[in-house]
Amino acid sequence: MKTDKLRPLRLPADAKERLRFLFMAKHALWGGSMHPEDGNHAIYHHEVRTTLESLGINLQVANSYDVLLTKPDVDFVFPLLNRGGFLNSEMMIPLLCNMHGLHYVGGSPIIRGLGDDKHLSKLVCQAAGVPTAPWFCYRKGAPVRPEDCPKAERWVIKPNASSASWGISDAFDWNGVANAIAGIHQQGHDAIVEPYLDGLDVQIAYISINGPVPLPMLIYEREDPTRLWTYYEKRDLIANSEKSSLQRFTDADLAPQVEALAQKVAAAFEPFDYGRLEFRLDRKTGAINFIEINLNCNLWSEKVVAKSAAAAGFSHADLLETILAESLARQGIIDRRDIGVG
Numbered sequence: 296m297k298t299d300k301l302r303p304l305r306l307p308a309d310a311k312e313r314l315r316f317l318f319m320a321k322h323a324l325w326g327g328s329m330h331p332e333d334g335n336h337a338i339y340h341h342e343v344r345t346t347l348e349s350l351g352i353n354l355q356v357a358n359s360y361d362v363l364l365t366k367p368d369v370d371f372v373f374p375l376l377n378r379g380g381f382l383n384s385e386m387m388i389p390l391l392c393n394m395h396g397l398h399y400v401g402g403s404p405i406i407r408g409l410g411d412d413k414h415l416s417k418l419v420c421q422a423a424g425v426p427t428a429p430w431f432c433y434r435k436g437a438p439v440r441p442e443d444c445p446k447a448e449r450w451v452i453k454p455n456a457s458s459a460s461w462g463i464s465d466a467f468d469w470n471g472v473a474n475a476i477a478g479i480h481q482q483g484h485d486a487i488v489e490p491y492l493d494g495l496d497v498q499i500a501y502i503s504i505n506g507p508v509p510l511p512m513l514i515y516e517r518e519d520p521t522r523l524w525t526y527y528e529k530r531d532l533i534a535n536s537e538k539s540s541l542q543r544f545t546d547a548d549l550a551p552q553v554e555a556l557a558q559k560v561a562a563a564f565e566p567f568d569y570g571r572l573e574f575r576l577d578r579k580t581g582a583i584n585f586i587e588i589n590l591n592c593n594l595w596s597e598k599v600v601a602k603s604a605a606a607a608g609f610s611h612a613d614l615l616e617t618i619l620a621e622s623l624a625r626q627g628i629i630d631r632r633d634i635g636v637g
Contacts (some may be wrong), residue, residue, distance in 0.1 A: 301508065303613035304620035305635030306350065314628070315353050316619075317345055317367060317389060320371060320375035321618030323358045338376060339595035346611050347373065350619075363391040371628065372399040373619070377591065382456060385591075398626045400618060401591040402567035410590040411456050413487050421586045423559040425497060427585040428575075430489035435480045441469045449610055451523070452476060455485035463523055465491060494577035495520055497544055499557040500603035502569045502614070503621045507561040508553060510603035514544035514576070541602060549576060555581055560588060567591070568622045571599050573608045613637060 321328060322340035330337035347354055355369060363372075366628065374388040391403040401407065409415050414432035421427055429445035432455055444450070452475035455461040462479055466472045472488055479486040495517060500510040544550055557572045564570070570590040574583050594600055596611045604614040624631040 301607045303637035304617040305637055306616055306620050307629060307633040310629050311352050314371055315369040317355045317357060317369040317372045318347055319357050319372060321358055328417050339593060342595055342596060343375060346615050349612055350616055360387055363388065366395040371623065372397055374399055374401065383408060383411060398628055400568050400622045402564065406564055406567060407590060410588045413455050413587055416588050416612050419563050420560055423563050425556045425585050425630045426583060426623050428489050430487055432484045433476050433488065435485050438479045439473060439476055444469065444488055445490055449491040451491050452486055452488050455487040458474055463489060465523055492575045497553050497574045497576050498599045499553065499572045500600040501561050502617060503566060507565055509557060511606035512544040512550055512553065513541050513599055513603055516540050516542050543606060556583060560585065564588065564590065566625060569600060569618050574627055
């Protein structure tokens with residue numbers, strides 16, 4: 296399906312009246328301003344809540360897992376409480392929903408865990424024939440041996456299940472790598488180590504419309520691509536002086552190559568409703584390497600999925616309504632034939 300022919304889906308009127316939705320996010324009840332620890336994540340959660348409310352659906356809101364400890368009086372859950380403050384928290388809401396027989400947006404617990412574990416997702420990509428740089432996952436409690444570390448002059452070390460560049464660092468010798476691993480282990484996480492790759496990050500966002508469909512590709516054009524972005528910069532908690540911008544990626548030779556690789560990855564994780572794939576592209580050599588997959592990722596209008604959707608002509612409300620309509624149809628809650636097209 297070509298992205299220039301994508302059209303947003305519309306929920307049937309009777310579904311809006313009949314179904315009870317539950318939106319879950321850490322800052323779902325926040326007032327819409329910056330949060331002192333999570334920064335713009337609080338703005339993002341508030342925006343998604345208000346956009347869902349604008350759809351005219353019967354919406355309940357919660358900001359903790361407690362609402363799912365017993366079965367709530369709802370029909371469908373929209374979970375954005377992904378970073379719950381403990382390891383593998385991305386799996387918690389799908390697991391609790393499965394326990395109660397509730398339907399929800401996104402992949403199953405196994406698929407969510409597979410995507411969240413950078414080591415395992417790289418194994419999936421490798422099996423699918425998608426290039427990915429060598430890596431090693433140093434699990435907490437397992438031996439930390441230098442011979443397991445991939446050969447490189449510069450390494451990137453990060454928590455194996457991190458998001459938004461939390462805990463990322465680099466090193467230029469084994470002592471630096473080992474210290475970074477120890478710091479991540481001390482915080483209760485596994486550590487993944489891989490060579491630093493030159494290049495820029497190409498972002499491919501997906502939504503599901505009878506299967507995963509790529510939205511227009513974007514690329515981060517950066518003043519200094521060798522500098523690692525930190526969690527605090529991505530959350531706007533500290534100023535980022537580097538000049539960067541998110542631009543359409545339409546390179547006639549390279550874009551089709553990236554999309555072909557992305558399709559292989561998306562097919563391996565289907566169904567997941569929406570997500571984002573990231574590849575590192577070295578324009579000098581033409582090398583393309585898978586970096587990570589982020590399922591049920593950030594839907595803020597300032598981030599990749601929404602900006603990619605906007606490039607396809609979708610408003611923020613269009614994007615969220617399409618995700619809801621497709622997920623409901625996929626799970627048999629509404630009849631696909633009743634879905635409207637914007």
